[in-house]
Amino acid sequence: MFEARLVQGALLKKVMEAIKELLNEASFDCAHSGILLQAMDNSHVSLVSLNLRREGFDKYRCDRNLVMGMNLSSMSKILKCASNDDIITMKAQDNADTVTFVFESPKQEKISDYEMKLTNLDQDHLGIPETEYSCVIKLPSAEFARICRDLSQFGESIVISCTKEGVKFSAAGDIGTANIKLAQTATVDKEEDAVMVDMQEPVTLTFACKYLNMFTKATPLSPQVCLSMSPDVPLVVEYKIEDIGHIRYYLAPRIGD
C-alpha cells in the first residue's frame, strides 16, 4: 500500500507545471524515504531529478517500493481538477496498475477522487556523481526567468560566464547582442533577493535557451534558484521545494558554438 497526503496540494500542481513541458511521461519511484523521479527529455539533452521526502508529507506510507509510470499529460489534466487550497493524496495498492488522486477541500465539504491508469515505462536511470562545482550562483528565481526570457529573443543560446566579479548572461543573433551582468549583492533586506556567487575558478558555458526557459516553469516553487557550473559538464539548475525536497534540472552544454 502506498499513500502520500500533501496538505499543500498546490505544491504538487506546481511540480507538474515544472516538468510537463519537458517530459511526456515519467516514473515516480516511491520508497520508504519518499518519492523520486528521474527522467530525460525526449532529445536526451536534459535530465530532471525530483525529490520529495516523506517528512514533507502530512501522511506518508509506503509498504513496498513501487514504480509508478505516469503519462504526465494525463496527470496534469487530473491535477488541474484540484483547487490550489485542496489537500492532495496519491494512493496505490501494491502491484496495482492504477493510481488514485484524492482532492479534499480545506473544510472537507468536497472530496473528489480520480483514478489514472499507470503505464509501464522502460526508462534508463543515470548515475549522477556527487560533484564539487567550480561556480555556484544563487539568484532570485524570477530574475533568472526574466533573463532567460529576454535573452531568448536574440538567439538560440545563452552564454553564462561566472567570474569573481559576478555572473554575465549573453546572447547574440541576427538582431544584435545582449549582455546582462549581475553583481553579487552586498546587503539585502530579504535573503531571497540576494545574488550570491561562490567561485573556485571562472567558468563560461553555452546552453540552449529552449531548455533554460522550460526549467523556469519551476519558478513558482521557490523564490531562489541555484545554478552550479564546472567546465565541460552539465549545468545544474536547482529549485528547492519548501521543506519537502527539490527539483534539479541538468542541462548538457552546447559545444563548438
Added chain:
Amino acid sequence: MAGQSKISSFFSSK
C-alpha cells in the same frame, strides 16, 4: 541543434 551535447554522454547508466 548543432553543437548540442547529450546529457547521457556525461552520466553513466545505472
